[in-house]
């Protein structure tokens with residue numbers, strides 16, 4: 847089953863959106879396979895966003911991610927990478943549809959509350975970086991009520 851890496855950024859934690867965000871993924875039917883509240887070091891944030899290191903906003907992005915604790919999660923389910931990005935909404939909250947997390951809770955691209963892996967390959971790398979111990983292995987008893 848597919849897995850994705852989801853991170854509630856420091857603004858999402860400070861604004862008390864953790865329960866709301868976890869609830870949206872849970873209610874959809876996805877399974878939580880990893881969860882930690884963690885404040886990361888600069889080098890770690892730079893590794894996570896290494897692909898964006900040439901961007902003009904890179905330093906500000908790293909400052910933002912290390913500014914407070916984040917909630918790092920692994921979610922599992924059919925098409926969870928693509929569907930997770932839909933639940934999150936467009937990168938710039940000005941373009942995020944109402945009903946998405948960013949559409950409902952964010953205004954500025956530099957404070958967009960949440961990160962989600964953009965591909966199965968990125969998810970694999972990000973889960974390995976944030977959960978070197980590996981996700982938690984368990985099966986939801988709701989599986990037959992969610993999947994045909």
Ligand SMILES: Nc1ncnc2c1ncn2[C@@H]1O[C@H](COP(=O)(O)OP(=O)(O)OP(=O)(O)O)[C@@H](O)[C@H]1O
Nearest residue numbers: 898903907936937955956957958960961962963964
């Ligand atoms: N123009 C910008 N100005 C400031 N911050 C930006 C800008 N563009 C992107 N960012 C920040 O960098 C993050 C990563 O950008 P990316 O283009 O990978 O978007 P994303 O994949 O939707 O976001 P994320 O990786 O956080 O899920 C964005 O979520 C946002 O916080």
